[in-house]
Amino acid sequence: MSRATPHLFQQPLRASKVPVFYTNKVIESYAAKGSTPISLKHLINFGKGGRNKGEKEEAEKLLKGGNFLRTELPTRLSHRLRDLQELPYIVASNPRMAHVYDLYLEAFEQIRRFPVIKDLEDNDRFCEFMQGTLDKHRVVIPDLAIGVSESSPFHLPPQDLDTIMVRMLRSRISRRVITEQHIALTSQFRERQRSLDKGKGREVDEQRVGIVDTRLKAAEVVRRCEELIRRRGGAEATVPIRLEGMLEDEFAYIDEHLEFMLFEMIKNATQATVAHHGSEEAKHHPITITIVHGPRDLAVRVSDEGGGLTPYGGLPPPPAPSFPLLAPGSTVADFATAQRLDIFSFSHMRRYYQHHAAQDEAQAAALASSSPSSPAGALESPDSAPATGAEGAAPKPLTGIMALRTVGKLAGTVKEQLAVERAREGQVLTEEDEVLRDAQMKSGIGLPLARMFAEYFSGTLEIFTVQGHGSDALLKIPKFGIESWASTERR
DSSP: OOTTSOOTTOOOOOOOOOOGGGOOHHHHHHHTSOOOOOOHHHHHHHHHHHHTTOHHHHHHHHHHHHHHHHHHHHHHHHHHHHHHHTSOHHHHTSHHHHHHHHHHHHHHHHHHTSOOOOSHHHHHHHHHHHHHHHHHGGGHHHHHHHHHHTSOTTTSOHHHHHHHHHHHHHHHHHHHHHHHHHHHHHHHHHHHHHHHHTTSOOOOOSSEETTEEEEEOHHHHHHHHHHHHHHHOSGGGGSOEEEEEOOSOOEEEEHHHHHHHHHHHHHHHHHHHHHHHOTTGGGGSOEEEEEEEOSSEEEEEEEOOSOOOOGGGGSOOOSSOOSOSBOTTOOGGGGGEEEEOGGGOHHHHHHHHHHHHHHHHHHHHHHHHHOTTSOTTOOOOTTTSOOBOSTTSOBOOOOGGGGGGGOSSOOOOHHHHHHHHHHTTTOOOOHHHHHHHHHHHSOSOHHHHHHHHHHHTTOEEEEEEETTTEEEEEEEEESSOOOOGGGGTTO
């Protein structure tokens, strides 16, 4: 391809709005490049390409993949660094946002300076370094969520908030996919080498290609999600779940992505059922999960009897809504039965956070002024302790983004969480464990993030509600992920 010929997926360059004091010629040089689009089909074909030919060819593929990551990741990180630089200073200087910026800048510098990968030992060191970086960046989602939730709508309007969060999180998904795929391919290659050394022959696991499960059953993923909810206990664990449809069909997908999306859909359905009917009555209102395999896509519907979704999550309407509440063509009268969009908005997450934070602050102030032992104005910071109810009452459970303030990172995948729950069966949970559970179950960021996982490989996640009865969440994902959102990273 000649230099004058534009790449098929190349996006037009965005004019830089970076303040002068942020100017960094190295970052700007990387940000001027386009990112390489990656599809699920590409992940599978690249992983199988070397594996099916032999050990030498597979090793060469790994070295090629490692060096691709070494040059591709700094480009993708530079785009997000520039996005953070273009935020209003009062937003970017929030300690949480500044921490994300520092993490990205550190990763950018370390990855671009990593030596060229020349052999398998170099590749092992690179994989170890990248795994450490992935673990270190587990705080990014809580930091971003809290950082934007603490911003003022005057400095970061709802539409701008949604734009920055979509860019940051969609890019994060794409970086983790290609990084985890390379680490998993390397691990599988090394495992086959060890099998060969033990005289077992070169055993090839045809089902998993890196992080992609080529024979994934959606029904098994649903059952894992259900088990996790059951093991966590509470009223949600008593809500019956009915599974129907094509339960034995298989397809190729990243199982961790499907787990996250389905867990969020099922979790929200159980919570809505308990909230609407109460703990005892919820046992008589099952959730129905229907799985349908079409020629080109998978559809999963989660239907509940949780009373439907109230407009704006029960909050007062915003003075000037900047994000859609209903699907195009709907009217205010359609609140009773309509497709809902507001619950996927990150600006809705901020309104929820700020509304309840203000309520807690007012309640704490009232308690402090009425308590003879507390000097006026001696209020605890939001990070120091959970809000309390009336004097002598139990602490008020943390919900929404407020639950994230007390934990350093979100828990791992559904499989990882399930392994932890199985290991501590019968044990008494510590206060830290309970707080982490609340943060994972009630962060408020789950559904927006689940939709982004669906859209990453050109799928959709929609929610339709019937006020007074319940809601249907409908997930549709392509079976072979021909498209990829990675091509839109430049925007």
